Amino acid sequence: MKDFPSFDDIRQAAQRIKPHVHRTPILTCESLDRISGCKLFFKPENLQKVGAFKFRGATNAVFSLSDKEAAQGVATHSSGNHAAALALAASRRGTKAHIIMPQNAPAIKKSAVLGYGAEITFCEPTLKAREDGLNAVVEKTGAVIIHPYNDPLVIAGQGTAALELIEDVPDLDAVIAPVGGGGLMSGTALAISALAPRVRIIGAEPSGADDACRSLQAGRIIPSQNPTTIADGLLTSLGSLTFPILHKHLERIVTVSEQAIISAMRQIWERMKLVIEPSSAVPLAAIQEGQWKQQNIRIGVILSGGNVNLDELPWVK
Amino acid sequence: MKDFPSFDDIRQAAQRIKPHVHRTPILTCESLDRISGCKLFFKPENLQKVGAFKFRGATNAVFSLSDKEAAQGVATHSSGNHAAALALAASRRGTKAHIIMPQNAPAIKKSAVLGYGAEITFCEPTLKAREDGLNAVVEKTGAVIIHPYNDPLVIAGQGTAALELIEDVPDLDAVIAPVGGGGLMSGTALAISALAPRVRIIGAEPSGADDACRSLQAGRIIPSQNPTTIADGLLTSLGSLTFPILHKHLERIVTVSEQAIISAMRQIWERMKLVIEPSSAVPLAAIQEGQWKQQNIRIGVILSGGNVNLDELPWVK
Structure with missing residues (x-):
């Protein structure tokens, strides 16, 4: 059974990953402030x-391994x-x-993983095939499984x-982050509630993949069933570690339409000059x-x- | 006759514009370093x-005006x-x-200028019509002309x-910037040669608009004739202020093919997640x-x- 991460784990993670990650800047944009009616500070x-926050959690998990564990390698399905x-x-x-990946994963994802020197094991595009593939690799190699979000070191x-x-x-009124499996949102909630307890903590989720919103309302994990959204990073459901953290710290989760997502995406490309x-x-x-x-x-x-396919943008027909 | 800007003018400009501009971060990208064989520090x-360095020069020029001058307004054709x-x-x-703009300017450019509260006077898409339009507006309003690059305050x-x-x-070996009319390159050359005289100063220009490269080789301004390049910000020719500064400080100007420009553009979008x-x-x-x-x-x-039209990307057919 895994322990819940604490704020101290986040402090330690920050020290551990510092030599390896970018400290990303804070960006502001007056025209988006005007459109939004609020003062926004983007991270x-x-x-x-x-190209994603995921490198923070993965780096913390991998550099927390003992030398003996690390020698066995790491594995995940994603x-x-x-x-x-x-x-x-x-x-x-x-x-x-060792990455277990469905055969039909986009070529761009495969080449990114291969480019970083990982070994891919392909499988059928079902959760069962992915889990079976992962177990087989772990049995063979002794690699340590690093879960994408339901892991205290990843969350930290x-x-x-x-x-x-x-x-x-320091003087924010609220912090908002997207919710998929809840790893980013959990780490965000732990950091903000410890450092700035009066700051409101808000989650954001597509209406087409609103398991976290429904889970918080029900007071228990309600997994996604056939979620559909253009926000392909947010299809996963909350886990046993992330649900209780969100339940404790979040003021609410706001759900949004696909149209609002595409419009906001284009605004950030157009006005902030950021590929998101x-x-x-x-x-x-x-x-x-x-x-x-x-x-x-x-x-x-x-x-x-x-990480988006530049040949297929939602506003280009 | 306008004076050449000095490094001291740049120092003063930095103080003057500080409340109004973003201090942009420095970004690095290991995969672009690998592809390029050098260690790159992007500004x-x-x-x-x-969405462009141009705001630095325009702000310096506008905030250098006396209250009396400023009350008359400013004007340019662009x-x-x-x-x-x-x-x-x-x-x-x-x-x-007051902006004099050819009738056929892209709608996105018009709406940007209008969005900032400027007044547009449309004209035929010829240099003569633009200059005539500008002179007419200045005669009527007394507005101060702010040239896009051949102005010491803009360069500073x-x-x-x-x-x-x-x-x-501080420990760079070289600095490289694009050359159009030479305003950015001149300011860059003055800053770098004063602050870090052993740093090599390099210009970059499309082969299809290589007037600066040819001008430096000839030792006199050779204006562009029908330049063609996808790099639409670099179509202009050097001016009487920018040519001598470049001639004095630049090690060389490197010219590049259209294909290399598009490839580099896509790399920066894809690997640095920046819209350029x-x-x-x-x-x-x-x-x-x-x-x-x-x-x-x-x-x-x-x-x-x-500033690029997101509906028309060079790699999307």
Whole structure:
């Protein structure tokens, strides 16, 4: 049974990963402030290594291993940013990453993972095949499984983004981040509640993948069933570690339409000159769409990542 | 007759514009270092207000005016980033900007300028019509003309980007910037040669608009004739102030192909997650294409801007 991460784990993670990650800047944009009616402070984790906050958590987990554990390698099943993050973190530690990936994963994801020196095992595109593939690799190699979000070290690593945000902008009224499996949101909640307890902590989720919103309302984990959203990083459901943290610390989760996500995404490309993936646009969509109406407050907005296929943009037909 | 700007003018410009501009961060990217064979330190002026370095020079010029001058308004002819920059700078000063713009300018440029509260006078798309239009507006209003690059205050303002770059990364071997009319390159050369005289100063220019390269070789200004390049910010020719500064300080100007520009542009979008316009990609293209071959040196790279039509990307057919 895994322990819940604490704020102290986030502090330690920040020290541990410091030599390996970018300290991303804080960016502001007057025209988006005007459109949104609030003062926004963006933490652009699309500028993080591998193009996503995921590198923070993966690096913290991989560099927390003993030398003996590390020698066995690490493993995960993922077709997304966690796979690339774990691959690069393992390469930095000088160990092997084994990634179980569905055959139909986009070529761009495969080549990113291979580019970081990981070994891919392909499987059928079902959760069962992925889990079976992962177990087989672990049995064969003894590799340590690093879960994409339901892992205290991963959560602590993700929390370092909010730690930096609040160090750089201490006088926020609220912080908002996207919710998928809840790793980023949990780390954010732990960091903010410890460092700035009067700051409101808000989650943002696509209406088409609103398991976290429904779970918080029900008081228990309600997994996603056939979620559909352009925000492909937010399809996963909360885990046994992330649900209780969110339940304890979040003021609420705001759900948003697909149209609001695409509109917010384009605004950030056009006005902030940042390439972000749809998942990253969900918090701005939540600020703008009107279900959570705020005026003139100071909001920290975590932009989760920027890995998107430049040949297929949602506004180009 | 206008005076040449000095390094002291850049220092003063930095103080003057500080309350109004973003101090853009320094970004690095290991995969671009690997591809390029050098260690690159990017100064992303696409993240500057109005999405381009031009806001530095326009702000310096507008805030250098006496109250009496400022009350008359400012004017320029431009369909590009200088127009938007001057419009916003004038609005900040609480004065009027008059922009003479060809009727066929892209709608996105018109709306940017109007959004900043400037007044547009449309004219035929010829240089003569633009100059006539500008003179007519100045005669009527008494507005002060702010030239996009051949103005010592504009050049001094543009030099503040390199000033910040060398403050943040003092131990560079070279600095490279794109050359259009030469305002950014002149300011960069003045800042770098004063602050870090052993740093090599390199210009980058599209082969299809290589007037600066030919001018430096000939030792006199050779204006562009029908330049064609995707780098639409670099079509202009050097001026009477910028040519002598470049002639004195530049080691050389590297020219690059259209293909190298598009490739470098896509790399920066894909790997750095930055929306840049083609002109911004010209320095990276110069580092990569091979005419100026360097190994393992530390290069400061100024990314000039990010104003591009997201519906028409060069790699999307």
